């Protein structure tokens with residue numbers, strides 16, 4: 085057995101439970117001989133292993149999915165809807181257990197874990213409307229006796245590759261629409277928090293999803309590359325960091341697959357001088373430190389326009405000591421640890437570089453007692469002011485509880501920074517001026533925009549996606565774009581003429 089060292093490099097007891105795959109409607113132990121450790125971020129202790137699939141194990145999942153697809157595709161829309169309702173109800177019924185798995189492996193506090201699940205359930209509810217969503221179009225009498233209609237059909241076997249930060253919601257973003265539309269779906273979850281995927285697989289099984297229609301293949305780059313190379317996988321959805329998203333898009337499209345690959349982010353919050361400072365500060369703290377900043381829609385940078393700067397920094401600073409940092413097992417905790425020690429240390433290193441590069445450290449999360457004394461991967465809330473565009477803490481996606489603040493003289497200066505950034509996932513404007521907000525929505529080169537809303541994650545009946553280096557591909561995720569992504573259209577031209585009018589005509593078909 086090759087144990088792939090975790091970020092911490094530790095190799096713990098052989099007796100720990102092992103998370104395997106879900107193939108053909110059953111949990112299946114890995115056979116590749118490779119596996120990696122899973123840690124409890126709140127204690128720093130290894131709690132499980134996760135099997136890493138080989139290309140052959142991925143082949144087995146594809147074979148099960150390929151076998152299941154024709155029957156599932158032929159299952160009536162009303163029966164598939166029934167199954168989707170049952171999935172929705174089971175996830176709702178078991179949300180506390182699912183949330184506990186998220187806390188145990190990701191580290192997020194229960195309230196945040198339950199929020200993630202609630203947003204995932206919205207995607208299941210959207211998919212319950214699949215009969216309406218699969219409707220095509222019909223044009224009668226395009227020529228005499230000729231009708232044209234368009235239908236949507238599923239693609240076949242499709243795959244989803246998901247990040248560590250939403251181990252339940254992001255899979256639901258993908259599989260809800262994919263399977264409702266009649267596809268067979270293979271999930272490759274993050275190796276950092278794999279258990280939620282197995283729990284979801286059990287619930288889908290209990291809901292009546294036929295064997296092979298939903299599979300889970302755990303693993304790392306080997307499994308991902310096998311997905312990208314497999315000729316029977318027609319489409320791949322990806323959510324994760326930008327370098328891997330670009331790689332997935334380039335490799336997958338080269339192999340003839342349909343790809344949507346969502347990448348990283350650097351979300352700016354533009355605060356105009358007329359904004360309500362208390363409301364803006366509450367929003368910045370909620371959106372900057374919620375989920376320990378490990379959200380692709382987290383606010384990373386506050387752009388304080390003109391006179392808003394000093395009162396805003398003061399108001400944010402005043403709120404930070406009240407944020408309860410601690411393990412998810414403590415009901416008082418509002419912000420948990422980061423996902424791994426390596427990630428926590430990298431996030432903390434931005435405080436070093438920011439100070440070296442001339443920024444002002446207003447609040448230093450390394451001074452939090454849990455950072456110093458705990459074996460868990462904690463970092464306190466950190467605030468960096470006087471940030472400039474050349475600093476590492478601005479250039480990189482930090483993905484942790486470190487909020488940066490930049491002074492900008494005007495709306496135009498703030499807009500130029502946002503539009504000049506390589507990422508374009510989310511952004512928000514805080515103002516009382518409706519005209520300014522409308523202009524911002526018109527001007528900004530970002531896919532998801534909040535007006536006095538700091539985390540503008542679209543509801544499930546819209547679609548989620550950024551611009552620029554935050555998304556590779558054309559279609560956004562979930563909602564109407566999700567249905568389009570997991571189906572292809574077919575246009576049928578049909579003639580039911582009066583047999584008496586039939587004749588040979590070698591000319592190009594005309595409608596007039």
Ligand code: NAD
Nearest residue numbers: 246247248273274305308323324325328346347348349380
């Ligand atoms: P990641 O890119 O490291 O991993 C994502 C997935 O890719 C995982 O399943 C992982 O196993 C796989 N992977 C990792 N390295 C690989 C490689 N070299 N080759 C092939 N596959 C590989 O991302 P992460 O650290 O799990 O998640 C955090 C990132 O995801 C952040 O950048 C965040 O902004 C982004 N994210 C984006 C969105 C969005 O909607 N745009 C949503 C959530 C997270």
